[in-house]
Amino acid sequence: ETGVTQTPRHLVMGMTNKKSLKCEQHLGHNAMYWYKQSAKKPLELMFVYSLEERVENNSVPSRFSPECPNSSHLFLHLHTLQPEDSALYLCASSQDRGLGTEAFFGQGTRLTVV
Amino acid sequence: AQKITQTQPGMFVQEKEAVTLDCTYDTSDPSYGLFWYKQPSSGEMIFLIYQGSYDQQNATEGRYSLNFQKARKSANLVISASQLGDSAMYFCAMRLAYSGAGSYQLTFGKGTKLSVIP
Numbered sequence: 001e002t003g004v005t006q007t008p009r010h011l012v013m014g015m016t017n018k019k020s021l022k023c024e025q026h027l028g029h030n031a032m033y034w035y036k037q038s039a040k041k042p043l044e045l046m047f048v049y050s051l052e053e054r055v056e057n058n059s060v061p062s063r064f065s066p067e068c069p070n071s072s073h074l075f076l077h078l079h080t081l082q083p084e085d086s087a088l089y090l091c092a093s094s095q096d097r098g099l100g101t102e103a104f105f106g107q108g109t110r111l112t113v114v
Numbered sequence: 115a116q117k118i119t120q121t122q123p124g125m126f127v128q129e130k131e132a133v134t135l136d137c138t139y140d141t142s143d144p145s146y147g148l149f150w151y152k153q154p155s156s157g158e159m160i161f162l163i164y165q166g167s168y169d170q171q172n173a174t175e176g177r178y179s180l181n182f183q184k185a186r187k188s189a190n191l192v193i194s195a196s197q198l199g200d201s202a203m204y205f206c207a208m209r210l211a212y213s214g215a216g217s218y219q220l221t222f223g224k225g226t227k228l229s230v231i232p
Contacts, residue, residue: 042118043205043222088157099147099211100166103220105159 003027006091006106013081014114021076021109023091030096032074033103034066037088049074050097081113116141118206118223126229127196134181135191135226137206145211148189149220150180153203162204165189193228201230 004025013019025032031050035043048055049068056066063085065077074091088110092103117140127133139148150162165173165180173180181190193200204227207220 040224042224043207043220045219048219090157090159092159099145099209100164102149102161102164103159104161105151108157110157 003104004091004093004106006109008109009107010110012112012114013078015081015083018077018079020078021089023074023106025072025093025104027093027104029093029104030071031094032068032071033092034074034076035090035092037090037108043090083113086111086113116143116208116210116221118208118221120206120223120226122226124227124229126231129198129230129232130195132192132194133196133228135193135204135228137189137191137223139187139189139206139208141208141210143210147209148180148182149207149209150178150191151205151207153205153225155202159205163191196230198230198232201228203227
């Protein structure tokens, strides 16, 4: 079983729909992340949750709304998305924010907005 | 702001040969960490190797080694004895030693697609 599990793996939604992406980590880590991976672009950090704080990239539109009910679960709520939001959404976790601390990633949710 | 540059969109290598994937970075911060990740077609990002800015020796992990040239700000990944399963996207990433929230952030390059030829 992978340490970081994302569901669903694939999602097609209309621009007026509301959906949620789910991420669960079984590693006992203290920080969880949402990244967006678009074609031909570097991975873009969207949100970070840790024991101490929530950090977000100020360029992320409000139609993306994260929720972290506990240290093992992370959600990304989606509403009124645009076609340009189609991308691979990756969840990750890490033990802490030490310099050499690696992030462990899930397999991602491939989102298509039609 | 930090930046990672991977200048090779795609690379081909013959099976059992070695290949070098380039990565240059830009930061004025003296303390940072450099990572390489592999992303197969399944989508998951797999951690390969890490190099700290103060590490005296180049990092090695099995068939992976990191050619770290601090003065040139480069951190190239060397894969020895390539295997068909090495075909994937490879990403270079950097984290800075902020004391604030920014220290969580990994900044990624655009990646290099490696294809191993039988």
